[in-house]
Amino acid sequence: MASTVISHGITIEGELTCDDDVVIEGTLRGKLVSKDTVKVENGAVVEADIAASSLSVGGQITGNVTATDRVDLMPGSRLIGDVKASRLTIADGASFKGNVDMDV
C-alpha cells in the first residue's frame, strides 16, 4: 500500500511533492515530484511533469518525465513527452512520442 494514492475519481490540479511512493489512478494536472517510486496506473490521466526515483507507467502521461533510476512503459501505456532516465523500458503495446536522454 502506497503512502499516497490518488484514486480513481480524484482530480488534483497543482504541485504535488512527496517523500514516499505515489500511486495515481485518477487525474493529475500540474507537477509531481517524489523521492520514491511513482506508479501511473492503467486508466490514470496525468498532464504533468514528473520527477521521481523510478516511474512505472500503465496509463496516460502528457509531460516530461525524469527518473534518477528507471522508467518503465507498460503495455497499453501512452507517454507524450521527453524521458530522462538512465534506464528505460518500453513494452510491446506501449505508445511513446518524445525524446529519450539516457545520459544522466
Place this chain on the structure above:
Amino acid sequence: MARTSSTSHGETAVLGKGTNLRGRIAGEGDLRVEGTISGDVALKGHLTVDDGAEITADVQARSVVVAGAIEGDISAQEAVAIRAGARVVGAIRGASISIEEGATVNGRIDADFELPPELGGKAR
C-alpha cells in the same frame, strides 16, 4: 494503512505523510490527508484529516473528521467532527458538528438544526 471504508465511489485516496500539495484537489471518492495541502479541497465523499496533517484552504466534503489542523472554512453536507488535539481556524458548517475536549476552534460554527421553541425558536 489499509484502504478501508469505501463509501460513495471506490476506494479512499490518501495524501501520505511527507506529501505536500500546492493546488486543488477534487473528486468523487473519500480522501485521507496525512500531509499538507494549501489549496481548496472539494469532495463528494468523506474527508479525514489525520493528526499531523495541515490544510490551509477551504474544505468541502460530505462529512469531515479533523484530528490535524485546518486553516480555512469547513463545509459538510453531513457531520463534522473535530477531534481532541485538532486545530481549526475558520468557519465550520455542517448538518451536525461535534467538538471534542482538547480541540482548538477559532471561528464561527453554523449547524443546520432547528432550535426548540423555548430557546427562541427561529434557528439561524
